[in-house]
Amino acid sequence: MDQGNSSSSASSFTSAMNLDQQGISSIPQRYVLPPSQRPNIIHEDEHVVPLLPTSLPIIDLADFHDQSRRYQIINQIRNACNQFGFFQVINHGIDQSAMDEALEAADEFFNLPHEEKMRLFSDDVHKPVRYGTSLNHARDEIFCWRDFIKHYSHPLSDWIHLWPSNPPTYRKSMGNYAEAVQELQNKLMEMIFESLGLNPSYLGEEVNGGSQLLSINCYPACPEPGLTLGIHPHSDYGSITILLQTRSGLEFKDKSNNWVQVPLVEGALVVQLGDQMEVLSNGVYKSVIHRATVNVDEKRFSIASLHSFAMDKKIGPAKELVDDQSPKCYNEFSFREFLRFISNNDITKERFLDSLRIMKP
């Protein structure tokens, strides 16, 4: 197990949770964003309301084995991916109790004493299990109001022994959820491939044999939510991300460059397209740029399950989607290359996908 990191960033590390527990009334300067990057939140009787109320896609996966239902669902997925790059799913087959237990384990983990969590601290993005805060704090950039623990999760037997052993329920509860989400991603990937006109078993075993990284995020209540963010704007690197949230806070950038809040739908999971899907689809679908805001009244948790193809599998545009009318728009890349990029670049300023683009799709 990672016994912590002796670098100066570890010894001076104060998490957002620490600050919340200290009961501060204003946030330290290192969390304050320049005005142009602050969230546009509106306070109405202390409640944060969405910037732009819109009707966003909620797709019911019930009876997806039924051929005619499946056809309708695939059409809805195609529309949602074209229009937004994200959708929510209900009746997705994951029990409410599995979601609740995973969130409970997350809550208990983040409530552990600081010193105990710090044993898992690392800012090395290659570590299979790591606890930390803002992605870029090692480079002295602006912090995010977020603590996280990230760990590889598939296949579970390869990784679970590295996960936190405290709280005692953590491995079982998070493991059950991780396996259920992995199964859901297999179904969703088949349907997304089909929505692109590809064979549902496109890339075959590569889909279930890929990587799953769980990013468990804790955003404590924040005294000045208008000055900072829980997570800076970014797109996820993988094929899809499946996200569970305890309250609203996730926002995505729509085609007109407006930030739109993803509403909390009880029991639903959010599905977002990542960079590998944009590249694989040759730009037919776009990965979604998203961020998380924080709020004054209550801690928010999210569990993002980031799915991608195996570490060294190069993903390029599907040859079925490239022809004279639609020439190849992106170079191939692997998850390992993405990790190299984020350890050398500030991803709040440079987008990995831009380095792959040959031409505008």
Ligand SMILES: O=C(O)CCC(=O)C(=O)O
């Ligand atoms: O907490 C959220 O809603 C977003 C989390 C996220 O974007 C991530 O973990 O990559």
Ligand SMILES: [Fe+2]
């Ligand atoms: Fe993300």
